[in-house]
Amino acid sequence: MSVFSRGFRGRRQEGPPGRVPPGQYLVDDFPVLSAGPTPETPVEEWTFTITGDVDAPRQWSWEEFLALPSETITTDIHCVTRWSKLDTVWEGVSVDTLLEGVDTSAEYVLAFCDGGYTTNLPLEDVTDGKAWVAVSYDGEPLEAEHGAPARLLVPHLYLWKSAKWIRGLQLLAEDESGFWEALGYHDRGDPWQEQRHWGD
Amino acid sequence: MGRLSWQPATVTDAFAETPQVRTLELDVTGWTGHLPGQHVDVRLTADDGYQAARSYSIASAPEEKGPRLTVERIDAGEVSPYLVDELRTGDRIEVRGPIGGFFVWHAGLGGPVLLLAGGAGIVPLAAMLRHRVASGSDAAVRLIYSSRSLGEVIYREELDRLATHEGVDVVHTLTREQPAGWRGFGRRVDRELLAEAAWPASSSPLTYVCGPTAFVEKVAGSLVQLGYDPRTIRTERFGPTGR
Numbered sequence: 368m369s370v371f372s373r374g375f376r377g378r379r380q381e382g383p384p385g386r387v388p389p390g391q392y393l394v395d396d397f398p399v400l401s402a403g404p405t406p407e408t409p410v411e412e413w414t415f416t417i418t419g420d421v422d423a424p425r426q427w428s429w430e431e432f433l434a435l436p437s438e439t440i441t442t443d444i445h446c447v448t449r450w451s452k453l454d455t456v457w458e459g460v461s462v463d464t465l466l467e468g469v470d471t472s473a474e475y476v477l478a479f480c481d482g483g484y485t486t487n488l489p490l491e492d493v494t495d496g497k498a499w500v501a502v503s504y505d506g507e508p509l510e511a512e513h514g515a516p517a518r519l520l521v522p523h524l525y526l527w528k529s530a531k532w533i534r535g536l537q538l539l540a541e542d543e544s545g546f547w548e549a550l551g552y553h554d555r556g557d558p559w560q561e562q563r564h565w566g567d
Numbered sequence: 568m569g570r571l572s573w574q575p576a577t578v579t580d581a582f583a584e585t586p587q588v589r590t591l592e593l594d595v596t597g598w599t600g601h602l603p604g605q606h607v608d609v610r611l612t613a614d615d616g617y618q619a620a621r622s623y624s625i626a627s628a629p630e631e632k633g634p635r636l637t638v639e640r641i642d643a644g645e646v647s648p649y650l651v652d653e654l655r656t657g658d659r660i661e662v663r664g665p666i667g668g669f670f671v672w673h674a675g676l677g678g679p680v681l682l683l684a685g686g687a688g689i690v691p692l693a694a695m696l697r698h699r700v701a702s703g704s705d706a707a708v709r710l711i712y713s714s715r716s717l718g719e720v721i722y723r724e725e726l727d728r729l730a731t732h733e734g735v736d737v738v739h740t741l742t743r744e745q746p747a748g749w750r751g752f753g754r755r756v757d758r759e760l761l762a763e764a765a766w767p768a769s770s771s772p773l774t775y776v777c778g779p780t781a782f783v784e785k786v787a788g789s790l791v792q793l794g795y796d797p798r799t800i801r802t803e804r805f806g807p808t809g810r
């Protein structure tokens with residue numbers, strides 16, 4: 368049985384049907400969640416690497432990365448701290464493009480980032496047009512606290528999976544917990560199933 | 568660990584800390600304790616079933632009665648004005664938690680510990696400080712706490728009392744308004760203030776920074792510039808950003 372809150376009305380900005388997952392509310396701004404200081408890697412030192420279970424690792428410099436075919440993505444995002452933001456616009460390189468021609472038997476990836484942050488995902492959650500490495504938000508280069516110069520974007524999962532300050536993907540045969548996943552957050556993080564914490 | 572579920576919580580006490588901030592003491596069915604720095608999600612339900620939930624840090628030490636929450640009223644907000652202005656002793660809400668395993672300090676981690684709070688960001692850091700004293704730990708702890716004015720300092724008298732304990736220091740800075748004869752700092756926390764008031768980077772403190780996003784960005788960035796190891800700095804951001 369629910370506990371009713373005497374006199375509580377709420378704002379009831381419920382959003383278009385089917386767009387706001389359970390337990391989420393809509394925001395217009397863009398709150399920030401990070402575990403530590405914002406890393407500031409100069410783009411001259413930045414690289415993006417595909418490693419792990421691959422025949423030969425791949426690496427791009429910032430310039431090479433920007434030369435890859437990119438896409439504009441308009442999508443809703445959902446943070447485990449309960450805010451959702453609709454119709455955000457990003458520019459980025461599809462993970463499919465980064466993995467093109469990579470021969471692997473891996474079923475998982477671990478995204479690794481400046482600052483030591485990692486997050487784990489099943490390979491199928493980042494392929495087939497479901498994930499990007501984004502370099503711009505709302506027509507502007509990413510801001511430092513939002514992941515500059517590049518962040519993963521996996522909009523169908525809670526936003527901690529969209530790792531900021533990303534530097535590469537490690538392909539793995541077996542699932543390995545990332546940073547928040549080892550600290551009590553759900554291994555997969557599907558907002559529609561409210562997979563927030565362990566056991567959800 | 569089992570699934571976290573929503574638990575009914577009864578408000579056993581509610582009192583003003585400042586004109587904008589109120590502390591709620593809760594009695595939660597089946598509460599199994601927490602670590603200093605953790606938070607809960609709070610859920611409100613309107614009589615027609617509409618619900619809204621937000622996160623609130625646990626203010627109390629594990630050794631104390633509670634949990635207690637301390638909430639700042641965000642004027643245009645959906646949940647915080649209700650918690651600050653409407654909720655009364657005897658009312659019930661729902662909580663889910665405790666949540667969070669990273670922004671946590673307990674006596675077993677030792678010191679020195681450097682705590683940096685902006686505004687309501689004091690809440691989880693105060694839980695750490697209360698625990699430091701209540702547990703009898705001898706870890707050296709220094710709190711640097713930024714408020715706009717003296718009247719907006721949360722837990723002021725209690726912080727004064729905690730600071731009388733050996734090894735506990737509390738440094739205030741008031742960014743907008745300083746009373747006559749004020750002997751603390753009178754400006755925002757920046758690199759110079761940290762160089763003067765914080766444990767030096769060479770003492771390798773465990774560092775916790777909490778407050779509005781802009782405060783956390785500025786302070787954590789300044790600490791890194793001053794040579795603190797980024798891996799020893801843990802942050803929690805409460806507030807919004809521009810866009």
Ligand SMILES: Cc1cc2nc3c(=O)[nH]c(=O)nc-3n(C[C@H](O)[C@H](O)[C@H](O)COP(=O)(O)OP(=O)(O)OC[C@H]3O[C@@H](n4cnc5c(N)ncnc54)[C@H](O)[C@@H]3O)c2cc1C
Nearest residue numbers: 621622623624637638639643644645646647690805806807
């Ligand atoms: C892990 C965690 C712990 C938290 N602990 C605490 C705590 O101990 N005490 C506490 O008071 N709050 C805490 N917060 C913030 C809290 O969860 C809510 O975000 C806050 O109470 C605002 O909720 P609301 O429903 O009143 O406003 P909303 O309806 O969510 O927001 C209304 C408007 O106010 C803006 N806004 C939201 N937050 C702030 C802010 N802090 N300052 C200025 N503008 C803001 C929003 O951008 C929006 O435009 C914590 C947040 C997190 C993520």
